[in-house]
Amino acid sequence: MKNLLVTGGCGFIGSNFIRYLFTEAEFNGAVVNVDKLTYAANPQSLADIERVFGARYRLYPLDICDRDKLAQLFAETQIDAVCHFAAESHVDRSIAWPDDFIQANIIGTYNLLEISRQTKGQVELFHHVSTDEVFGSLGREGYFTEETPYRPNSPYSASKAASDHIVRAYFKTYGLPVTISNCSNNYGPYQFPEKLIPLMIINALEGKPLPVYGDGKNVRDWLYVRDHCAAIWRIMRNGRRGETYNIGGRSEMENITVVEMIAGLVDELAGSRSKPRRELITYVTDRPGHDRRYAIDSTKIETELGWKPEESFASGLQKTVEWYLSNAAWVNSVRTGEYQEWIRRHYG
Ligand code: NAD
Numbered sequence: 001m002k003n004l005l006v007t008g009g010c011g012f013i014g015s016n017f018i019r020y021l022f023t024e025a026e027f028n029g030a031v032v033n034v035d036k037l038t039y040a041a042n043p044q045s046l047a048d049i050e051r052v053f054g055a056r057y058r059l060y061p062l063d064i065c066d067r068d069k070l071a072q073l074f075a076e077t078q079i080d081a082v083c084h085f086a087a088e089s090h091v092d093r094s095i096a097w098p099d100d101f102i103q104a105n106i107i108g109t110y111n112l113l114e115i116s117r118q119t120k121g122q123v124e125l126f127h128h129v130s131t132d133e134v135f136g137s138l139g140r141e142g143y144f145t146e147e148t149p150y151r152p153n154s155p156y157s158a159s160k161a162a163s164d165h166i167v168r169a170y171f172k173t174y175g176l177p178v179t180i181s182n183c184s185n186n187y188g189p190y191q192f193p194e195k196l197i198p199l200m201i202i203n204a205l206e207g208k209p210l211p212v213y214g215d216g217k218n219v220r221d222w223l224y225v226r227d228h229c230a231a232i233w234r235i236m237r238n239g240r241r242g243e244t245y246n247i248g249g250r251s252e253m254e255n256i257t258v259v260e261m262i263a264g265l266v267d268e269l270a271g272s273r274s275k276p277r278r279e280l281i282t283y284v285t286d287r288p289g290h291d292r293r294y295a296i297d298s299t300k301i302e303t304e305l306g307w308k309p310e311e312s313f314a315s316g317l318q319k320t321v322e323w324y325l326s327n328a329a330w331v332n333s334v335r336t337g338e339y340q341e342w343i344r345r346h347y348g
Pocket residue numbers: 007008009010011012013014034035036037038039040041042062063064065084085086087088089090103104108129130131132160182183184185186187192
């Protein structure tokens with residue numbers, strides 16, 4: 001896997017993955033980053049990586065729905081493996097605007113698979129990054145395993161489920177070497193502040209309301225993003241082709257607990273206000289079709305590939321709050337929309 005095509009590499013997990021490859025993994029190859037540069041993308045997240053590893057890193061601003069341009073890229077560039085992150089990723093947006101999700105997540109994945117298949121063996125591995133949301137919602141008991149039937153509930157999770165099935169079909173029907181991972185909720189540096197954790201950190205800092213959906217007792221299984229990146233790389237190197245691996249943090253938390261922890265950490269690290277920030281918590285109307293509980297059984301990746309998360313939720317959350325506090329330039333650029341101006345200036 002000398003030449004790796006990473007899709008969605010300017011997003012949250014994709015940029016952390018590219019950073020992980022260059023700075024922590026035993027990776028000596030080159031990365032081609034294909035990204036449409038949507039609102040969720042920020043090429044500046046990789047500015048330092050580009051500076052230091054520029055000879056081995058290249059960004060192609062490209063929509064994976066544009067099959068002709070993708071095919072041209074594959075024809076002109078040696079691609080040994082694909083790690084596919086690119087997707088519309090926010091559940092609330094999928095409820096408001098499902099169209100983009102169907103296009104990017106289903107058609108985009110299909111295009112990549114089809115072009116990879118047509119390379120006739122050049123692509124040694126297609127790794128598809130997916131989500132635990134494809135399994136639907138759990139009650140109080142039980143965990144998602146790799147055998148859990150798919151029951152997606154939102155346009156986002158349904159589009160990811162569809163893409164998982166197409167990836168699997170390309171393995172079964174055409175023998176394209178694939179691996180799939182279904183991961184729980186990630187958090188950490190460079191996450192766009194529409195998702196729960198960065199939104200709450202930034203609102204807490206600015207003294208704005210902390211909007212908690214419904215009764216706040218929905219449960220998510222949190223995983224620090226670096227641990228997810230390490231798991232993906234392990235699957236790509238050692239995972240069995242055609243297999244799916246669940247990845248989770250064994251770190252279940254109710255949303256309200258997460259928000260209270262963030263409010264407390266911001267009080268501690270950013271200096272207190274006249275009132276504790278937990279008083280900013282505001283219960284708001286619930287998300288339609290809101291899944292109650294996600295929890296991953298990650299026994300397979302732990303026993304087969306020896307992966308385990310290194311970060312606990314407490315240590316990961318502290319690192320994350322510290323990161324947002326000490327990266328005000330990144331936060332401001334995203335908050336003010338300056339990053340979009342920068343993209344327009346550099347990429348048209
Ligand atoms: P993100 O929204 O932060 O980033 C997505 C990236 O994909 C952006 O850079 C965007 O520009 C790019 N993109 C979107 N549509 C594109 C298109 N048509 N062509 C090319 N690029 C396009 O998302 P994320 O949170 O980093 O998630 C990355 C992947 O991981 C997604 O596939 C998501 O389903 C999956 N995932 C995310 C989580 C999580 O907690 N964030 C958990 C499990 C799995």
